[in-house]
Amino acid sequence: MSEVVGYYYSGSAHISHWYGINERDRFVCQCGWAGTFKEMNNGFFAELIDGTCPTCDTMLAIRSLPTRDEIRTAAEAGIPEAMEQWRQIQASAPAEEASSDRATASEACH
Numbered sequence: 613m614s615e616v617v618g619y620y621y622s623g624s625a626h627i628s629h630w631y632g633i634n635e636r637d638r639f640v641c642q643c644g645w646a647g648t649f650k651e652m653n654n655g656f657f658a659e660l661i662d663g664t665c666p667t668c669d670t671m672l673a674i675r676s677l678p679t680r681d682e683i684r685t686a687a688e689a690g691i692p693e694a695m696e697q698w699r700q701i702q703a704s705a706p707a708e709e710a711s712s713d714r715a716t717a718s719e720a721c722h
């Protein structure tokens with residue numbers, strides 16, 4: 613397998629945008645615990661998910677949730693997770709941009 617990034621706790625949480633942390637990346641706490649972001653105790657908020665050490669409750673990582681534009685950019689870059697998220701967005705939100713083109717034609721009728 614390709615190399616796995618390791619983050620060693622150095623006094624503050626690792627703050628990243630969503631796709632800056634790979635699911636396989638390992639975090640190493642000052643207490644000796646090591647694991648991935650999902651193996652931490654995750655706290656879910658409106659704009660971010662944080663991760664704390666399950667052993668000593670040190671906050672190890674803060675991961676901001678991706679915006680629509682970030683998901684699209686990451687999907688275009690070929691990140692599988694983003695491609696799946698973008699597909700779900702498009703499936704659940706019908707094209708909202710399409711309605712703005714309609715207003716211009718009405719004055720030319722007479």
Ligand SMILES: [Zn+2]
Binds near residue numbers: 670
């Ligand atoms: Zn710890």
